[in-house]
Amino acid sequence: MSDGAYAAAYEQSLTDPDAFWGEAATRIEWMTPPTTILDSSNPPFYRWYTGATLNTCFNALDRHVRDGRGEQVALHYDSPVTGTKTSITYAALLERVAKLAGALASLGVEKGDRVLIYMPMVPDAVVAMLACARLGAIHSVVFGGFAPAELAARIEDAKPKVILSASCGIEPNRVIPYKPMLDGGLDRSEHKPESVIILQREQSPAPIGERDTEWEEMDWEELVADAEPADCVEVGATDPLYILYTSGTTGRPKGIVRDNGGHAVALHWSLENVYDVHPGEVWFTASDVGWVVGHSYIVYAPLLLGATTILYEGKPVGTPDAGSFWRIIAEYGAVAMFTAPTAYRAIKREDPKAALLGDHDISHLRNVFLAGERLDPDTYHWANDVLHCEVVDNWWQTETGWPICANLRGLDPMPIKPGSPSVPVPGYDVQVLDEVGAQCDRGNDGAIAIKLPMPPGTLPTLWQDDDRYVSGYLSVYEGYYLTGDGGTIDEDGYVYVMGRTDDVLNVAGHRLSTGSIEAALAGHSAVAECAVIGVRDDFKGQIPRGLVVLKGGIDAALEGEKICAELVQRVRDEVGAVASLKQVDIVAALPKTRSGKILRKTMRELADGKTPTIPGTIEDASVLDALAPTLRHTVH
Numbered sequence: 001m002s003d004g005a006y007a008a009a010y011e012q013s014l015t016d017p018d019a020f021w022g023e024a025a026t027r028i029e030w031m032t033p034p035t036t037i038l039d040s041s042n043p044p045f046y047r048w049y050t051g052a053t054l055n056t057c058f059n060a061l062d063r064h065v066r067d068g069r070g071e072q073v074a075l076h077y078d079s080p081v082t083g084t085k086t087s088i089t090y091a092a093l094l095e096r097v098a099k100l101a102g103a104l105a106s107l108g109v110e111k112g113d114r115v116l117i118y119m120p121m122v123p124d125a126v127v128a129m130l131a132c133a134r135l136g137a138i139h140s141v142v143f144g145g146f147a148p149a150e151l152a153a154r155i156e157d158a159k160p161k162v163i164l165s166a167s168c169g170i171e172p173n174r175v176i177p178y179k180p181m182l183d184g185g186l187d188r189s190e191h192k193p194e195s196v197i198i199l200q201r202e203q204s205p206a207p208i209g210e211r212d213t214e215w216e217e218m219d220w221e222e223l224v225a226d227a228e229p230a231d232c233v234e235v236g237a238t239d240p241l242y243i244l245y246t247s248g249t250t251g252r253p254k255g256i257v258r259d260n261g262g263h264a265v266a267l268h269w270s271l272e273n274v275y276d277v278h279p280g281e282v283w284f285t286a287s288d289v290g291w292v293v294g295h296s297y298i299v300y301a302p303l304l305l306g307a308t309t310i311l312y313e314g315k316p317v318g319t320p321d322a323g324s325f326w327r328i329i330a331e332y333g334a335v336a337m338f339t340a341p342t343a344y345r346a347i348k349r350e351d352p353k354a355a356l357l358g359d360h361d362i363s364h365l366r367n368v369f370l371a372g373e374r375l376d377p378d379t380y381h382w383a384n385d386v387l388h389c390e391v392v393d394n395w396w397q398t399e400t401g402w403p404i405c406a407n408l409r410g411l412d413p414m415p416i417k418p419g420s421p422s423v424p425v426p427g428y429d430v431q432v433l434d435e436v437g438a439q440c441d442r443g444n445d446g447a448i449a450i451k452l453p454m455p456p457g458t459l460p461t462l463w464q465d466d467d468r469y470v471s472g473y474l475s476v477y478e479g480y481y482l483t484g485d486g487g488t489i490d491e492d493g494y495v496y497v498m499g500r501t502d503d504v505l506n507v508a509g510h511r512l513s514t515g516s517i518e519a520a521l522a523g524h525s526a527v528a529e530c531a532v533i534g535v536r537d538d539f540k541g542q543i544p545r546g547l548v549v550l551k552g553g554i555d556a557a558l559e560g561e562k563i564c565a566e567l568v569q570r571v572r573d574e575v576g577a578v579a580s581l582k583q584v585d586i587v588a589a590l591p592k593t594r595s596g597k598i599l600r601k602t603m604r605e606l607a608d609g610k611t612p613t614i615p616g617t618i619e620d621a622s623v624l625d626a627l628a629p630t631l632r633h634t635v636h
Contacts (some may be wrong), residue, residue: 006412006423009273013426013455021456024269027262028056028304029063031234034261038453044474046453047460048262049237055121056241056260057101058132058232061094069306070094076332077123080320081170084202088123093130096123098132098229104229106223107162107195111136114243116193118151118182120144120169120311124199124220125289126299127389128164133241133260136233140243140255143290144169145176147576148184150516153253154245155189157463165221165337166199167206172318177623179206185213199224225586237261243463244292246398254472255463256398258295263401266427266457267301270402274394274425275336275412276367279306282332286312286339291510292398293372297338301402310334316343323356330360337365340372340509341379345539348379354386365389371396372509373541374497377418395421395497396485399473400458404428404450404483405495409601420494427455432445432489437477440488448487448497449480456625463610489569506542507580513543514600517581520574521546526554526563531598532581532591535607545607546571546584546631556586585630591623599624606631 011018018037023035029182031497034052066503070091077086088096089397109115113560115132119125119141125141132139140158144166163186174177186192192214198206199220234598241260245253275297277283283302287293302309310332314324316339325347329337347354363376367390368383375393376408383391390413394406407414407422414422424430430450432440440446452474464467472579476482487497505512514532521530528551546567550556564584571581591599605612616622 002597004412006408006414006426007444008360009411010424012319014429015531016455017455019429019536024050024456025049025265027268028054028261028264031117034237040453044452044470044479045461045628047467048240048259048456049265052237052261053234054133054237054261054264055136055232055235056264056304057097057130057302058135059264060300061090061097061184062232062564064090064303064306065094068282072306073308074282074303074381075123075126075309075311076282077311077313078328078332079121079170079315080324081172081313084313086123088118089457091587093127095229096127097130097134098231099224099227100124100127101134101230103197103223103227104131104137104162105135106227107286109135109137110237111179111233111235113137113162114158114160115139116158116167117141118144118163119180119199119289120166120178120201120203121288122166122199124166126311129242129289129295129299130303131230134230134232136235138240138242138599140245140292142245143288143293143578145290145576145578146181147574148181148188148251149520149574151181151185152188152578155185155193156191157253157255157378158243159191160193162195162197163193164197164199166328167201168204170201170203170313172311175204177204177206183211183271185196186213209398215543235260238460240463242295244295244398246292254468255465256292256401257461257463258457258460259399259460262456262458262460263300264304267296267401267571268304270425270457271297271301271305273411274403274406274408275338275369276413277302277305277307277336278410280308281336282310284310284312284328284334284337286316286328286337286343287372287509292401293338293340293509296401308332315346317346317350318385321356322347322350323359326352326360326362329362333364335364336367336369337616338369338371341370341375342373342508342540344370344379348382349539352382357386359595362387362389367392369394371403371421373506375421376538390416392416393421395495400454402430402457404430405497416447417490417492417494420490422495423493424495425453425455430495431480432487432491433477433480437480441513442491445486445488446497446598447476448485448495449477449484450483452479452481456623505532505544507534507578508540510578512544512575512579516575517546517579518583520571521584523574524548524567524570525565526550526559528552529590531600531603533604533607534602543583544579544581546581547587547590547603548584548586549590549626550586560586587627588622589620589626590620590628591621602629603631
């Protein structure tokens, strides 16, 4: 481990967090500056900057305009799927945000109200998030591909006063109307908003106000046209900025809460120190605003810092080809980019020799950061060889909001070890624990846990569910946050993350609950019981596989093929295409413990070609023997 700036910063962050995070807080403009840094008065509910006040939107926009960055581009919007490019300055973005905030205020949106945002990758999605922050309202962005059932669960939990949506999303080969999915979600939800605002896109305009609803439907442009700009509202550092739902292992989605103060401090610090991006520089994050990477590193971090962000409505391949990322980097002068390893695997599959790179000058690109799933050494070496810049793994979670482990390119660049996201980031006391909570020896596998308190910017709790926060994250090892990942720490202090220890799938960097996919399968009239497992996939990291037991009296030989096709379609309709479920197998029985718990981990190990760990509590081991040939045959 480095003896330089990293070691000093890491040591201070753990032994004197007040000094470390007090200094970091000076980069943020406060209305009431913090006097308390770490508030340990109510463990395990640690809070940061209690008593301080600020406005996140002011820090992301107003202060940059005031300080002379008004004419700097804040956001480049590049949409190959619509053939659109727009560059928006800080001054112009502030004007749009203030107007939308005024429109929301005219609908009664106040500090603490929730606003649900169901939008594609368009500038108005960013405007919507910042407009909520301006008013002190709490936004909850739902990925534009989620189907009605998933949407309804989030509406039910967040109880938004207003929903902001668009008429459609656009994929490379099709237009996806959002309004029918939004209507379906609202019909299923007991909670109804007061207003629904629709941004019309010319590719598929939506009917507005034609249904007889309890809420008022309005056209976005008409509403904003008449609005008076709104000023920033003062909020507490510990007041929520947003709720972002992530897949739990049980049915109800978990609402990760992000507060205003700690979030602003942590993201500002991370973009310079982890990602080596500085004010005025261009940064390209290829993700979606519906995921945590989009929240943190398309929207908030670059704007808080005064950098220029790129909003890309396209894919790594197919819009139009595998050279799209290189075009973006060259055209806008990006010094760094961030995406998931899946994107680079897609590019590598389409253009293995990176021939399309030759058309673009990317000599200004310093670093490529990859996260969202494990970066396999093969993809690392390919990217490293063709890009001639540093390819840097980093590891974190929706819950943490910013990196747990990284190679801190801005603070103190360290040697890169393929397969490792490098070292714990300052503020994160990362430890590998055994079954009884003792630290594992270096090099030995265990559960990766983070000793409390976690740093600013991480989740303080779950939305209106402290008990679930404690039981889900803090109950296995007292005084520790359980990441749900297994791994090891080597002799040099580098962390190796080996994968999920629970039943959440990681499909191309998107976390999906096995439970939501199983619920879709179980709803079919022919299915008696089912299980979904994530199996290793060289391209997407993991892909889901469904295993179903049919009800008695149904002839699998005659009807099996038709039923499996219907099941795949059901998952697509109810969970969304993002689930990527393509293989469903009909089996005679599922392996279970005597208490009835389905042995998903054991099946996953079999499917991955490993020798499975068979628990002593298994009810009937012969069921596994019968399943083995089916599990070992994965269709790609």
